[in-house]
Amino acid sequence: MDTRSDEAADRWLERTLSDPSAGGSGPGGPALLLVEGAAGTGKTRLATRLVETAGGRSVRSVTVSFSSYGATVGVPRPPGPKAPGDVRTPRTPPPARADADPPAADLPFAVDSLLEQGDRFLLVAEDVHRADRASLDLLRGLVERAPAGLTAVVTYRPEELREPGLALGKGAHFPAALAVLRLRLGPLDAGQVRTLVAEGLGESRCPTDLIMRLFECSGGVPQVVADVVALLRESGDGRERLSVRDLEAVGVPPRLAELALGRTAALRERIRPVAWAAAVLDEPVEAEELSAVAGLRREEGTDALVEALRAGVLREDGEGRYGFFVPMAAAAVYGQVPGPVRREMHRRAATALGRRNPVPWVPLARHRRHGGQVKAWLRAVEHAALQCAADGDHQAAIDLLERTLSRPTVPLSARARLAPLLAHSAVLGLRSDQTVTVLRQILDEQSLPAAVRGQIRLDLGLLLCNQAVAGMQGWLELQQAVEELEERPLMAARAMAALAMPLLSTVPLERNLYWLERAEKAGADSGDEEAATAVAANRAGTLMYIGDPSAWQVLEQLPRETDDPACRQHVARGLCNAADGALWLGQLGPARGLLAEGVELAARSGASYVEQGARGTLLLLDWAEGNWAELTTRARAFVAEADTMPGQGVDGRTVLGLMALSRGEWQQATAWLAGEGSRETNGSAVPHTATASGALIRMALVRDDVESAVAEASMAWDRIRDKGVWVWAAELAPWAVDATLRAGRRDTARGMVLEYEVGLEGRQAPASSAALNWCRALLAEADGEHREAAELYRRAAILYAGLPRPYATVLATEGAARCRLASGADTVAAVGELTSCVQQLTELGAVWDAARIRAELRAHQGADEQRPRGRPSYGDQLSPREQEVADLAATGLTNREIAATLHLSPRTVEQHVARARRKLESQSRQNLSRTRSQRPD
Structure with missing residues (x-):
C-alpha cells in the first residue's frame, strides 16, 4: 500500500503495537514499514518519532543507522519506567573482523537479543541505501522469516538505491503473514x-x-x-x-552544495557534462535539449541522462523534463563548471532556446550574455522586457533592464532603446532604488535625441511623483518633458495630464488646472485612444481630489470595458486615484467601491504600483471607519514592504502615527508622523502632511506647549493656503483653530474659520463640513457661548457618524457634552454621553482618549459631590487611579504628560507610578499595565 501522508505511520504503528489480548486492534503478526524519501524530506525525524512512540509503550527497539563509514547500532534496553527519549543507547559497533562488515557484525547480536525475549519489538533500519551487502542479506533474511513479534521500519533514499525500486535489494520476499506498508515522504507544499x-x-x-x-x-x-x-x-x-x-x-546552503557536488563528482567523467548542462540551463528541459547543450550525441546523451538519474543528480518532473534534484543545487554545480566549457554550453543553450516557439526571451538573454554574444544579448533583453511588460510582470522587466543598463559597456544606441522600457515599467511596477539613478545617468547623456530624453523624463517624473515622494522634482521633470516631447504630442499630453494632478506637488491649484486644460485639448487633438484615456483618468482624479461634484460624471465616462491593456491601466489608476480623493473628502462608502473596481482592473492589467497604492488607501479607510483590529500589524507590514518607495509607505506611516496617538504612545506617534521620511520638505503629499500636523498640534496642546502648537498650525495652514485645496484641511482645521485660540488669538482664529468656509464653497466634502462645524464650535466655546457650541459640536458628530467616522464622532460628542456641562443644561445626559464615549473609545483601543475623558468625568463629579472622608484601601491591588496612571505610563508618556491628561499634578502622578511599580513588582514603566497585552491591535 502506498501513501503520501506521514500521519499514516503513526496510525500504522499504533495498530501494529496494539495487543489484541488486551483489547487492542493490532493484528498480532509481523509488520514492515518502508519509508522512502529524497534527501532532507524528514525520514530521520519520522523514524525518531516512531522509536519514541514505541518506547512510550514499553516496546523494546533497536536502531541501525547506515552511513558511508559503516553503521551505528542502538543496543536495546529492557522495558521499564523510562522517558520515551531514553529507549535508545547509541553504541559504536566493535572493530571490523576480516570475515564480516561492521554493520553485519553487530546487527545480528542486537536482533538476536530481542528475539530471545519472545515479545514484540521494533527494528528501525535507517538509510539502507548505504547498507553493505551483508547487512542487506541479514535484513532480507529477517523479513523472510518474519518472526511474529517483528515490527520493522526501513528508511531509504530511492534515488540512491543500488537496485532501483528495491529497498532491500534483489531477491527480497515478503511472506503472506507480513503486513507491508510503503510511505513516501514528499516535498512541502x-x-x-x-x-x-x-x-x-x-x-x-x-x-x-x-x-x-x-x-x-x-x-x-x-x-x-x-x-x-x-x-x-x-x-x-x-x-x-x-x-x-x-x-x-x-x-546555496552548504549541506545541499556538498550533496550536489558529491553526487556530481561521483559521476564518470564522460557522464559529467550532462550535469553541467543542467546547471547551465538552470530549468527543467527536454532530454534532447539537455544532450545538445552537453555536446553529446543522442545515444550518448540518453545513456548519460539515465546514469545521472540513477545517481540522484538529476530528476524527472511530471512533464517528462529533467533538472537538478533540488533546483537550487544547480547553482552549486554551475560554479564548478570550467569557464571555457561553461561559455560554450551557454552558446549551445541559446541556440536550443532560440528554436522554441514561443521564444523564452528572459533565459535566452542570460545565455547570450554569458556566451559572450553581446549584440544578440541586447536584442534578447529588449524582447524580454517587452514580453514581461506585456504579461504584466513589470518588476521582472525592471530587474532585467536595471542589470543591463547599469553596465557602462552597453552602447548608446542600445541604451536609447532600453531606457524608455525601464522608465515605463518602473512607473507601473514597484521600483527599486537603482531605477532613478540609472535613468538620471541616461538623461545626462546629451547625445540622446530630445524626443527619447522626453519619453524617459516623462516616466522619471511620474516615478518621482508617485513613488519616491519627490513631488517638486517630479513636477520639474514633467515640465521639461513637455518641451522635449514637442515632436510626440501623445506623450506630451500624458505629461500635461500628470502636471494636472494636484496631489503630486505643492504648486498652486491654479497651475494644476492650467495643465488640465492644456492636456484635455492635446488629448482631443491627438485622436489617440490611449492619450484620451490617460487625460480622462487624470481629470477624474483631479476633480475628485478637489471635491468638484462633476468628478462623478467624469468617472462614469471612463472606458472600463476597453480591451487595450494600456487603457485599462489608465482607467485603473483613475479609479484608484478617485477612491483616494473620495477618502480625503469623507465619502468613505463610495471610496471603497471605486477602490475595489480599480484594484480589479489593475490586477488584470499588471499595474503593480496601482495595486500597492490601493492597499495604502485601504489602510486609511479602515482607520477612518474604526476597523482597527490588526490594523497596526497590517500598516507595519505595508511600511516595511515600501521601504524603497517612501511615497507608497506614507499611508501606512500616517495610520501608525494616528493609532499611536489615540493610545498615548506619543514617542512612536511623533516618530511616525514627524520622523525622517514622514514629512518631506517638498510637501508632496499635502493631505498627509496636514493630517500629521493636526496630530502633532494635538500632542503639543496636551503638553501645554502652546507655542509649538501654534507654530505647527501656522506652517500647516500656510501650506494649505498656498495649495488652495481646502478640502484637505479636514484633519487639520479643528486642531489648528484650537491652538490659535489657546494662544489668545481669537481674531486670527475667526479669520481662519472664515477662510476655511470660503475655500469649501461649491465643494462636495462631508468630512470638511463636519470639521467646519467643529471649528465654529471652538469659536463659540472660546466666547463662552456654551449652548451654541454644544449644538455645533452635535452637528459635527452627526455628520461624522453618517460617514461613518466613529473616532471623530466620539471626539465631537465629547465636545458637545463638555459644553453642556459648562452651560449647566441637562448635566445628567451630558455625563451619560461622556460615559458612553469612554466605552466606545475603549472598544476601539484608544486608551489615552478613554483615560482623558474619564478624568473629565471625575473632575466634574468631584466638583458636584461631597467626597467621603478617608481613602479606600486596595491592599496589594491597584486602585482605579493607579491602574489608569500605570496604563498611560506603559505607553511611554512622561509624568508631566500624564498629569496634563488626567488633570493631576506631576507630583501626584509620580506617587501613583511609584505605588504601581511597587505593587506590580515592576522594574520598568513599560511593564506596568496589566491589561496592555489584551487591547485590540
Whole structure:
C-alpha cells in the first residue's frame, strides 16, 4: 500500500503495537514499514518519532543507522519506567573482523537479543541505501522469516538505491503473514513552506514573493527550506523586511552544495557534462535539449541522462523534463563548471532556446550574455522586457533592464532603446532604488535625441511623483518633458495630464488646472485612444481630489470595458486615484467601491504600483471607519514592504502615527508622523502632511506647549493656503483653530474659520463640513457661548457618524457634552454621553482618549459631590487611579504628560507610578499595565 501522508505511520504503528489480548486492534503478526524519501524530506525525524512512540509503550527497539563509514547500532534496553527519549543507547559497533562488515557484525547480536525475549519489538533500519551487502542479506533474511513479534521500519533514499525500486535489494520476499506498508515522504507544499519560513523568520518579515521563490528553488524539501531560513536569519541584519534579493544573496546552503557536488563528482567523467548542462540551463528541459547543450550525441546523451538519474543528480518532473534534484543545487554545480566549457554550453543553450516557439526571451538573454554574444544579448533583453511588460510582470522587466543598463559597456544606441522600457515599467511596477539613478545617468547623456530624453523624463517624473515622494522634482521633470516631447504630442499630453494632478506637488491649484486644460485639448487633438484615456483618468482624479461634484460624471465616462491593456491601466489608476480623493473628502462608502473596481482592473492589467497604492488607501479607510483590529500589524507590514518607495509607505506611516496617538504612545506617534521620511520638505503629499500636523498640534496642546502648537498650525495652514485645496484641511482645521485660540488669538482664529468656509464653497466634502462645524464650535466655546457650541459640536458628530467616522464622532460628542456641562443644561445626559464615549473609545483601543475623558468625568463629579472622608484601601491591588496612571505610563508618556491628561499634578502622578511599580513588582514603566497585552491591535 502506498501513501503520501506521514500521519499514516503513526496510525500504522499504533495498530501494529496494539495487543489484541488486551483489547487492542493490532493484528498480532509481523509488520514492515518502508519509508522512502529524497534527501532532507524528514525520514530521520519520522523514524525518531516512531522509536519514541514505541518506547512510550514499553516496546523494546533497536536502531541501525547506515552511513558511508559503516553503521551505528542502538543496543536495546529492557522495558521499564523510562522517558520515551531514553529507549535508545547509541553504541559504536566493535572493530571490523576480516570475515564480516561492521554493520553485519553487530546487527545480528542486537536482533538476536530481542528475539530471545519472545515479545514484540521494533527494528528501525535507517538509510539502507548505504547498507553493505551483508547487512542487506541479514535484513532480507529477517523479513523472510518474519518472526511474529517483528515490527520493522526501513528508511531509504530511492534515488540512491543500488537496485532501483528495491529497498532491500534483489531477491527480497515478503511472506503472506507480513503486513507491508510503503510511505513516501514528499516535498512541502507552498502553504507548509510559508509556515516554516514564518516560524523561523517572523511572518511580517517575509513577503509573498520571497516565500514563493524559496518554495520554487528549494523544491519544497524541508531540510533545504530550514537551512535557507537559517542563512536568512544570520544575514538579515535585523531588517524588518526581507526580499528576494536577500534570498539570492545567501546562495546555496552548504549541506545541499556538498550533496550536489558529491553526487556530481561521483559521476564518470564522460557522464559529467550532462550535469553541467543542467546547471547551465538552470530549468527543467527536454532530454534532447539537455544532450545538445552537453555536446553529446543522442545515444550518448540518453545513456548519460539515465546514469545521472540513477545517481540522484538529476530528476524527472511530471512533464517528462529533467533538472537538478533540488533546483537550487544547480547553482552549486554551475560554479564548478570550467569557464571555457561553461561559455560554450551557454552558446549551445541559446541556440536550443532560440528554436522554441514561443521564444523564452528572459533565459535566452542570460545565455547570450554569458556566451559572450553581446549584440544578440541586447536584442534578447529588449524582447524580454517587452514580453514581461506585456504579461504584466513589470518588476521582472525592471530587474532585467536595471542589470543591463547599469553596465557602462552597453552602447548608446542600445541604451536609447532600453531606457524608455525601464522608465515605463518602473512607473507601473514597484521600483527599486537603482531605477532613478540609472535613468538620471541616461538623461545626462546629451547625445540622446530630445524626443527619447522626453519619453524617459516623462516616466522619471511620474516615478518621482508617485513613488519616491519627490513631488517638486517630479513636477520639474514633467515640465521639461513637455518641451522635449514637442515632436510626440501623445506623450506630451500624458505629461500635461500628470502636471494636472494636484496631489503630486505643492504648486498652486491654479497651475494644476492650467495643465488640465492644456492636456484635455492635446488629448482631443491627438485622436489617440490611449492619450484620451490617460487625460480622462487624470481629470477624474483631479476633480475628485478637489471635491468638484462633476468628478462623478467624469468617472462614469471612463472606458472600463476597453480591451487595450494600456487603457485599462489608465482607467485603473483613475479609479484608484478617485477612491483616494473620495477618502480625503469623507465619502468613505463610495471610496471603497471605486477602490475595489480599480484594484480589479489593475490586477488584470499588471499595474503593480496601482495595486500597492490601493492597499495604502485601504489602510486609511479602515482607520477612518474604526476597523482597527490588526490594523497596526497590517500598516507595519505595508511600511516595511515600501521601504524603497517612501511615497507608497506614507499611508501606512500616517495610520501608525494616528493609532499611536489615540493610545498615548506619543514617542512612536511623533516618530511616525514627524520622523525622517514622514514629512518631506517638498510637501508632496499635502493631505498627509496636514493630517500629521493636526496630530502633532494635538500632542503639543496636551503638553501645554502652546507655542509649538501654534507654530505647527501656522506652517500647516500656510501650506494649505498656498495649495488652495481646502478640502484637505479636514484633519487639520479643528486642531489648528484650537491652538490659535489657546494662544489668545481669537481674531486670527475667526479669520481662519472664515477662510476655511470660503475655500469649501461649491465643494462636495462631508468630512470638511463636519470639521467646519467643529471649528465654529471652538469659536463659540472660546466666547463662552456654551449652548451654541454644544449644538455645533452635535452637528459635527452627526455628520461624522453618517460617514461613518466613529473616532471623530466620539471626539465631537465629547465636545458637545463638555459644553453642556459648562452651560449647566441637562448635566445628567451630558455625563451619560461622556460615559458612553469612554466605552466606545475603549472598544476601539484608544486608551489615552478613554483615560482623558474619564478624568473629565471625575473632575466634574468631584466638583458636584461631597467626597467621603478617608481613602479606600486596595491592599496589594491597584486602585482605579493607579491602574489608569500605570496604563498611560506603559505607553511611554512622561509624568508631566500624564498629569496634563488626567488633570493631576506631576507630583501626584509620580506617587501613583511609584505605588504601581511597587505593587506590580515592576522594574520598568513599560511593564506596568496589566491589561496592555489584551487591547485590540
